Amino acid sequence: MAPGGWGIGRLALWLELRKAGPSGVAFEPPHGQGPIVVMHVAEDAQVAAAQVQRRLLKARPDLHILRIGEDLEDPGGNLATAEALIAAISPTVLLLLGSDFPAALVTAARNSGLPVILAEARLDPQDAGWSLRGAMRRELLRDMQAVLVTDAASQQVAYRMGARASRVVMTGPVAEIRDPLPCSEGERSALAELLSGRHAWFAASIPEDEEQAVIEAHQAALRQSHRALLFLAPLDADRAPALAEQLEASGLNVAQRQLDEDPMDDIHVMITDGPTEMGLWYRLAPVTYLGGTLTDNDTAARHPFEPAALGSAIVHGPAVGQFATEWQQLQGASASRQVANAEELATAVAELTQPELIATLASNAWTVSTGGADVTMRICAPVLAALNEAKTT
Template sequence: MSGAGLGQLGLWLHLRGRRGGGAALPAIPAGSGPALILHVAPEAAGAEAQVTRRLMKLRPDLRLIRLATAEGADAAEDPDLVARLLDEGKPRALLLLGSALPAALIAGAEERGLPVVLAEARLDAGGGTLGLSLGLESRMRRQLIQRMSAVLVTDQASEAAARRMGVAPARLAMPGPVTDIREPLRCAEAERAAMAAMLDGRHAWFAAALPEAEEDAVLAAHEAALRRSHRALLILAPRDVGRVDALAARIEASGMATARRTEDEDPTDEVQVYLTDGVTELGLWYRLAPVSFMGGTLSGDDAAARHPFEPAALGSAIVHGPETGRHATEWQQLDRAQAARHVGAAEELALAVAELTSPELIAGLAHNAWRVSTGGAGVAMRIADAALEALARDAAPTRSRA
């Protein structure tokens, strides 16, 4: 059987047991404007607000029909409900946010000649989680994604996967992810300029909001950095400012010279570790340090973990451990865009800090991170434009349902 035949068989098997789930139709807004069905996969929930805001600004009369997903259930997989929704709501296009490919919804749209836009997609060219055998599921996913009128992916890996799945280049774009828009942390410019003059020419790196459990790893990494460059400087912001004095004593006992911001001491040339007054001046240190390690990501201490877009927006290359916690989505966006350095364990931190002395490598990571952290509004606009372009097309002739 051909690949297309296997895909059609997979689709038939997938839909066969999903009729008559009993879910209620979503609300269909009244009005004379065009209707657009919006399906949001759980992993793309953070993008929904920005995209819908852009859509409604560009097309105030748009009637947006949200087809909700719930834990373990998706109304867009019920062929009977989808048929009723498409017939009663009379949408002119569909927008899918996320990597889910709801088979019943896509098949119903194709049957009626409706364009479907897939956006904010993070794709794997392999199988998926649709409950079929891997071969049939993979073939079905390929067939479903090839039916999209436009596919907007978040990263290069997803773009490559889409190409391998047969998406035509003319229908494929990589605008990046929709990200939170966050105001950059501020600092006093006069303070930044004075500190920058003091640090001129030194390899400085910053440990942000460091919990006690990660102090050993960070200090060991800095000792390794000092063996490569005796002028290396660690700027350390303990999560608990009350630990500054104890840390200073411990660092001095290990043979490294330290200074404390709490005592109005400066990071002079002989200082090897500079202890800040906690997390009160992060905007200053992110600007000064070419490399920032984000505390809590090695030990999983997520109580006060900082948002990864803080250093990203201020030009600091980012290093993080495997415990991404409540900012897992943002870390995934940065990692997939080659915008952060991931270390799997404490022992790898020293190697990462040593490698991140290359200005070219630091600049590449920092630029990619800045692009991810600041590009959310532009990406949301591109998604809205693609959806409205699909909406403006004349629907193709309705196909027979025989």
């Protein structure tokens, strides 16, 4: 290769492909018939990879999916090794998941006429700048058959990088798909009948140092709706007796699940058996505060898709590090209400006695928590289209 007459993108790519990589690697195609997809997965796309692979194999049981670094040795920056891989394996599609652009693989695919599909991509605005790295990534992006990005900002970066608008699609991120937590339908039905239209909310996995904030929030809710009911799940189930005393000292009537007491009409707070029966309380309460998020208590942390998948609107504090990606997805979709402190928690819980506000948050949260399946299908669509096109040619 020689850089003469090339633009900065091709020069940057030429420099990248001069880097050392494995050589002399022997690649063998898989046994049996069926088309082959070579899949390269970046660190930021591991969740997506598992779901995409399952969906593709469900649609095409005869498909062979070979992952770089697992089923096939990574050619790194060695173009000759990447070309040897393509020649030996004869794949139908190269699927890139995540934000990495493996230069040798993409170049080898392009040289052989192999379609390249990029998905679950989060693009950096610097990729549209004039650094050598940005120029190289623009060159690699130029001929990709489909560019599926996770967010609107990445979509705009793709346009600025020179991707054809017709090939760029914003899918949203692939969210982890979690099965809804189970519950006894008999228990749910009986308790729902007892509630008889009362507003209920759930304080889930509450550490001791957040108990007072929850009590004050419920008192605020009662001022808005005098029949409001709080389901309170302490992080430590053994706290139930002491917590009942604390609640009663503040003027609230209490029932305890572990004493087989029911939330009758005069009960203000139902203390649950700690972290058990969570699926039941999420179903009964249209609003959930997830504990530990005010005080950064990782022990208390629950996955935010638990209440979201069961139609409960979510309130949380600023400490969301353990499930940062999931919280970011919910916040970006206006699917959760973040509060900074105990005072804001009380305000939010009081405001969320209004059914229309609850419905909007809960609907958005449900869409995010179940959207992984839809996004996965949108990623698989161009792959399956390429496979079908290859079959007819």
